[in-house]
Amino acid sequence: MRGLAALVAAALLAGCAGRTAAPIAGGAAGPVAGGAAGPVAGAAAGPVEVHVIAFNDFHGNLEPPKLSIDVAGADGKPVAAPAGGAAYLASAIAGLRAQAAHSITVSAGDMTGASPIVSSLFLDEPTIAAMNLIGVDLNAAGNHEFDRGIDELRRLQNGGCAKTGNGEPCRLDRFAGARFAYLAGNTIEASGHSAFPATAIREFRDGARVVKIGFIGLTTRTTTTLVNPAGIPGIRFADEADTANAQIAGLRAGGADAIVLLIHEGGAAEGGPNDCTALSGAIRPILDRLDTRVDLVVSGHTHRSYICGYAAYDPARPFLLTSAGRYGTLVTDAVLAIDPATHRVVGKRARNIVVQNEGYVGADGKTVAPSDLTMRYAPEPRVGGLVARYTAAAAPLASKPVGLLTGPLVKAKEGGGMTETALGNLIADSQLAATRVSGAQIALMNPYGIRTSLNPAPDGSITYADLYAVQPFGNTLMVRAYTGAQVRAVLEQQIDRKIVMSVAGMTYAYDRSRPAGSRIMDARVGTAPLDDAATYRVTVNNFLAFGGDGFSTLTAGRDVAGGPSDLDALVAHLATGKPVGPPATGRIVDRTPVR
Structure with a gap:
């Protein structure tokens, strides 16, 4: 039985072509650790549905990146929908949360690093501030988050103005750090311990009923070859499947009813953002060895988008696998239906949603205008104001x-x-x-x-x-x-x-x-x-x-x-x-x- 929240969300996001989603009053909601209760009350019986709202490979794209996502027109031909931008992503996520009784917002890595000048010039501090406003709860560190070295990544987590390398921190604001947790359980220091936590458990209350989801966060083991070794002295990146599998028992002992893997590794598939034909890439051998008790895998790294029922590739491993492309142009709404009596996932589904913005003029001089075929979002004011302030600060150098x-x-x-x-x-x-x-x-x-x-x-x-x-x-x-x-x-x-x-x-x-x-x-x-x-x-x-x-x-x-x-x-x-x-x-x- 589908929950009322899911039905409302489907009506809002799938059946309102041409409408504009207004920003949530007061700006984006705060962090959702512990589960954010929206205006839709949970059902008294039946499974508890938790929406895992996910994105990946944002790479500090605070301003709209002048990219589009193809959506199907009435004649079946693709129509370009302009997408991306932090303020638009904030509105899309806030809209999804408002329609869900229970939700959590996560990222599968490369939130920062290899960023445009508006973020990178300020050591990606404005991106972390934007993600705090959006209410991100967890981020599996990606390889690019180690670009400036592990000490700088720790500063992004913990805050402060200590200079850890090139660039001047705290140029506009004193940096408070991320209010979300970085997970990177396979980042192993010389001591043998992980430099960042591997897991987190989040609890969601539905009246007297409680369900828990355990999260595992990993980065690609190829990070060793993808970043400057001088910035990660003594660090090795352990095998992803082995690390994930070693966490399952502990999460179950901690009461987790469902297991979600956030992994900065991915693949490629044919078809549109919600398809998964001919899945290939480094994610497959990882999934083929992954513990069957994992329910959802949120992936990234390849900048591709897909929604996969992995049972089509391995019936013994019916994971739900997702990826939301790059630069905040898409956001994934993955739903886990959890039976609080049996402590089992009894249903799961997901879809990628286009984060459509107000359009742009491309390098060829042609305008890419918003399409009535998918939801249009207005910029969220607080995030939009943050982006505007840093854009103005970067402008004298950027426009030279x-x-x-x-x-x-x-x-x-x-x-x-x-x-x-x-x-x-x-x-x-x-x-x-x-x-x-x-x-x-x-x-x-x-x-x-x-x-x-x-x-x-x-x-x-x-x-x-x-x-x-x-x-x-x-x-x-x-x-x-x-x-x-x-x-x-x-x-x-x-x-x-x-x-x-x-x-x-x-x-x-x-x-x-x-x-x-x-x-x-x-x-x-x-x-x-x-x-x-x-x-x-x-x-x-x-x-x-x-x-x-x-x-x-x-x-x-x-x-x-x-x-x-x-x-x-x-x-x-x-x-x-x-x-x-x-x-x-x-x-x-x-x-x-x-x-």
Whole structure:
């Protein structure tokens, strides 16, 4: 029997095309630890329904990110609905909570890190403040939340103005820290203990009846290769399934009637945001080993959206698996129906809801207007005011013009790490140019360090904020000495990692079908063949120099000189006073036979 809250929520969110959801009076509700009771009374009998409201990979996108989600039109053709923005996400979540007798709001990681300038310039403090206003209860730390090191992540949790690395904390406000809990049970310190809690139990009261949900929070074990090792000294990231399975007994002993896994790891599926055809990716082998007593898995990391009944893939593991894409463009409403008498989950369902905003003008100059095919949200006032204040504070730097482009430069598509791009070549060129003074001959740039495409204004102008969005990590360039044999080994390791770095100062070809050690061909530095016995000065960012993205071979180099930040190098490269065209591709040639 469906609860009244679910019926009302379905009517509000699914059957009101063209309506605008007004913000909740007084702003977003406060944190919902212990269960937030909305205006709909719980049923006297039958299961207790708890709405787990979830999102993932927000990445500090306080302002609407100029992205859209396709919704189906009357003729079945997709219609773009503009989506995202913290104030709109706040309204969407507040609307869902208002229609649910019991709810909790959670995130599956990367709430911060790799953020646009309005958040990142202030060390992501405004994003934490926005999430406090929204009422987030739990967040499973993602790999990007370790970008500035574990000490800075602890500061985001606990607050304070201690400087833990690059950047000045508390520039606008004294930072109070997150009112929600970070969970990352597989973040293991040298002592053998986890740096963050693994679990939390939340209780929901329905009159005299009580149900409890146990939450497990994990980050991807690949975090070791995805962040600067200098920021996580002595930390290892344990196996996700093993860590989760070890928590189940304790949660059950603590009275948990249902188990929810919040995990910053994910997959990809075909279809729309509520489909799950041909699920693939790193999440699958984790789920295939996960304890069958888990009821709901809220995932992230891949920036994909899906709703999966995992029984279609493994009947013995009927998990409900969800992911809400990226940047707050979607929010998941997952419902667990719990029988308080038998302490069992007797039903579950979920759907992804488009967080539709008021529209935007795209890089192509075309307007993406709101659609009447899905709910439209008004910005929540308190969160909107917070975003406006930080946007204004960042504006003098963000709006500064830095150069001209003849047209847009596009980053590789998600999962397209083997693709050479003009944008990657431009960045590599800028880094080589910035370090020529130190004798640099080659520059290497990792594709996953390029966060977004570079889209000039209609007049071709590029602002500091545009470049910041492309390279938000604050990496420093380093010139290191490698033998030609070591350079060749790095290029070989790319094939194993399925990542092709952009290059400047050299060209080469590769054939993935050849035996390891012989897959790199025709490698040249300038016009001369790469000499295995010679020594070359190679520019890399400090993330790569310390073995980031799994390039352990790059740690073998000898430091020669430092350089500017990657962002400063790109700014200087574009400050020519003339329009800059896209660098030609073809520096890297794929000669793998097509079968």
